[in-house]
Amino acid sequence: MISLSLPSPAKLVPPLLPTSPSHQKPSSSQSLKNPSFEPLKDRLIRQANEGNIRQAISTLDRIAQLGLTPDLTSYSLLLKSCIRTRNFDLGKLVHIKLTDSRLELDSVALNSLISLYSKCGDWVTAKSIFEDMGEKKDLVSWSAMISCLTHSGMELEAIFTFFDMVQSGEYPNQFCFSAAIQACSNVDNAWIGIVIFGFVIKTGYFESDVCVGCALIDLFSKGFSDLNSAKKLFDKMPERNSVSWTLMITRYSQLGQPRTAIEMFLDMVFSGFTPDRFTFSSILSSCSGMGFLFLGKQLHCRVIKSRLSEDVCVGCSLVDMYAKCVVPGSLNDSRKVFDHMPDHNIMSWTAIINGYVQSGGKDGEALELYCKMIDEGRVLPNHFTFSSLLKACGNLSNPELGVQIEDSGFEVDAFTFASLLSGAASIGAGGKGEQIHSRLLKSGFQANQCVCNALVSMYSRCGNIEAAYQTFKELEDRNVVSWTSMITGYAKHGFAKRALEMFHQMLEAGMQPNEVTYIAVLSACSHVGMVDEGWKHFNSMSNEHGISPRMEHYGCMVDLLGRSGFLEKAVQFIYSMPFKADALVWRTLLGACRVHANTELGKHAAKMILEQDPNDPAAYILLSNLYASMGQWEDAVQIRKSMKERKLVKEAGCSWIETENGVHKFYVGDSKHPQAKEIYEELDRLALKIKEIGYVPDTDFVLHDVEEELKERYLFQHSEKIAVAFGLISTSRPKTIRIFKNLRVCGDCHTALKYISKATGREIVVRDSNRFHHIRDGACSCSDYW
DNA sequence: CTAGGGTTAG
Incomplete structure (x- = not known):
């Protein structure tokens, strides 16, 4: 008998909680007057400027540990540095620290935050910061927001934001103009771009700013496919640089005029501009299009001289160029370039x-x-x-x-x-x-x-x-692999009965099961909670078939017992194993603790995982989710924080779906898809529809402590919902929608998908990291047990 | 703190 005397929480998970500083805290008299603040601040500034973000954050923590208050400038500097070096996760960490500091934020800090979230693709957060700014909004805020919306596939909203800005009495500068024109550089909105073009001419920004010029070139080339007008603009630009040259060259190449692209490239070089990685990628592609191997080889020499041969994109273009310019031996050259590339994608x-x-x-x-x-x-x-x-x-x-x-x-x-x-x-x-x-x-x-x-x-x-x-x-x-594949299939799809039938047929056919077969059989039982059946097979595998159970088989049993609610039995089982349970077994138990909201046992499991694998992100995530689902926000946040401090990164959740024109992949809040606008409109419609027939958002699955309304908005940006919405708008009845997720499906998404299947009459099949869910007419094949 | 350019197929 195992007694579960668990130590107090603080002792259980020592590495998770930051230890209090060992040195003595100075008393509250502090800040700028304290002599030790300035040198630390100087150090922070130096580290941030050099891009050593982690060190700079440690310095920030140290300042706070000493009881001093870092000023807003230090935080702003750190944020800017995170943005510059594209350390977005650390940027979000600085945001958390900034919120904790309770400092009053100024326009610069808030604009930096908008930029940070915009570059992460998280337009919802960017927008909520923007909207809360009130009087602090300045031209930079407007420009950043317009640009964020454009890059998130919401061009029309970006354009309206530009008009809002003008209405509010702000006079646009070159940044606002280029952001607004970019929003118009597509077939739908090009005509609005022409209106803005007129506005730009009056202000004189066309003459004075290369970036505005580039935006206008794209308005004509992308919005109207009118390269002649684009070229006229280019010719009229008083100032050009290698970016504007490359832009023109690329558009010629992309719109089916590789010869003109090559002529322009020669003009560019004769005019004294230096081609860079972007120029080479584009121009090599034009060479492939024309079959100009001789020029391609000369370009290859220049690539090497310019030290650009390690760039993946330039490398791709070279591989493609040699492969397409078919002369004897050029395919070997293509392979040589490929073999020499340091990285492949x-x-x-x-x-x-x-x-x-x-x-x-x-x-x-x-x-x-x-x-x-x-x-x-x-x-x-x-x-x-x-x-x-x-x-x-x-x-x-x-x-x-x-x-x-x-x-x-x-x-x-x-x-x-x-x-x-x-x-x-x-x-x-x-x-x-x-x-x-x-x-x-x-x-x-x-x-x-x-x-x-x-x-x-x-x-x-x-x-x-x-x-x-x-x-x-x-x-x-059929051999044992054929049978096992089929049993595994039924098990993963949650059809336990059919899996077991298949297993009996296999035995009747005289086929000897192997270890893998038993993993399939036991997991079939655990996916539906058939405890007795599971025990029966677990015992007969060694007694009748002479297969001694491995760690994986024990893991299946722990899963079966744990998820059926027999948590204590599961722990007893773990300690009765003939070998020491590995981290995976404990992780399985921790997962079950999350399902049955058993925090104490969960902490014990987390401790056991971290003993064997101190840097296991899954343990932190599961534990933090466990706390979050119990509403213990501070504990959840603390765990997330210590994860970040330990530089542990969780795999980003994503879902994908295959349609006729390929595989479409979505992340949380993703808006990079060309049809993002339609997808989110569909999501809005779905949200209304399913609420009418009884769907209630389960905001327990939102792992941040935010207001209910915001929680709901977060929920509707989960990647599985986005993928389903995309499936709905790009296929029609009665085609089954099959989506895939790299992690486990979220509980609220599971509920929402059931309602969606009812509201739309479509069958939805979800493959998550664990199993399949067949969702039809409001019910799921897993019977909500997973 | 806000703006510009790239590669793979059919």
Whole structure:
């Protein structure tokens, strides 16, 4: 019997709480008069200016620890430095400290905060700061806000804000004008841009400011696709710099005039302007378009001389240029550039893969590179990558080309296709997986067991369990992997009954289960809370099948017991294990404590996790969520703070959805999507609709201590809701909406999605980091147990 | 503290 005598909270989680300063606090007489303040302030200024933000923040803390009050200038300086060095998380930390300091903020500090949140993409916070400014609003605040709205995809609101500014009696300067003109640089609003253009001419800012000139060039090139007018403006600009030259060159290149782009580039160089990384990326792309390998090579020399060959974008353009300027040997040059690049991203991988596909007969190498990309694991494919790969698969199913692949010495085996499918599954690209499937049918691999198992798993991981079963059914030669894939699929989708039926069929068919099969069986039980059934299988796995349970199996049982509410039994079970429980097991228990709001046990679990892994972000997050859900805001904030101090970063939550034109990914409050405006309008409509039929926002899931109304607004910016709203506006009934999330789905989102399914009559399938949810007509397959 | 330019496919 384990007794749960838990030490007091303070002793339990010592590393989480900041220790009080060991030195003596000076008494309250303080601030500028104290001789020790000035040197510390000087140090802070130096550190902030040098961009050593963390050190500067420590200095700030030290000033506060000494009982002195840092002045507003110190905070403002730190904020500016965070913005300059793009240390946005630290900037938010400074914001928290600034709020705690209770100092009265001036325009400069508030404008810095607007800029900070704007650059994080968090326009809601930026806007609420802006609106609360009252009389403190100045031209900088207006400009920052207009620009923030434009970059968040709310161009029309940005334009209205500009008009509001003029109405309020402010006279716009060059910053306001360029922000407002940028808001108009699209097809919808270009005509408003013309009105503002007239205004600009009168003020003389067109003549005096290069940035206003650049904005106007984009008004004509992007808003009207009118390069002639854009070029006329460019010619009339009294002052030019390499940015305005590059802008003109890029627009020529993008709007299908690579030859003119190249001519302008030569003009630019002859006029004495130095091309930089932006110029080179654009102009190399024009060379690819024209097939100008000779010029491309000269540019490559200049890239090296300008020390720009390490830039990822320039590298991509070079890889693409050599690959597209097809002469003997140029593909090898492309590969050489690729191999020499210090960093790769999905674009550079896609550029080289596409190079092999386009050069003809090198599809095997293309697939080989793709496998390498997946193996290295740091880069996920996108729809550009799949376009190339599908073409390669198509070529491979062509018998004539098939012969040439045997020549290259690379065997396109089942493993290659399996890895192709696994890549599609990892990003939830079921549509692409399906296309690969149809290619496979043509290429003769369809009967292969390994490929079919990959197909079963791909369909299941992409949320289409019916297609997974269909593929499984058609497979005659099933092995333990085939059965286990199918059981795992049913378990993850929450269809425990079918998973167990499948398991019995497997045993009846005389198939011997393995360790992985039992993980699937036990997790099926834990996803629906079948405690007795779970025990039965846990016991029979060693007794009847001679498989000794591993840590993962114990973990499944802890999950099963914990989430069913048998928290104490779960702890007893942990201590009865034949080996010491690892951090994952304790994390599982901590998760269960959050569900059942057991703070004491939760703290114990957190302590055990941190003993083994003192820097585990998950422990901090779970504990902080646990406190937050109990309304213990101060404790929650304290944990978040110490996380930041320990430089622990939580993975940002994001959701994505696949449509015909690719995978669309969204973060919290994301507004970078080209259709952001429509998405948020849809969200507003949905919020109204579902409230009418009984939805009540569960603001417990908002992990900040803010007003209820603001909490609701935060809730409606969760990435899963955004992805669903996008799914609703870009597909139509009766298509199932399948969305994916890298973390667990939030409780309020889960509730809201159930109402949304009822209100819209659409089925929604959610894959989170843990399992699937099939949501239809107001109910979820998980029966709200997850 | 506020404004400008880039690369991968079909």
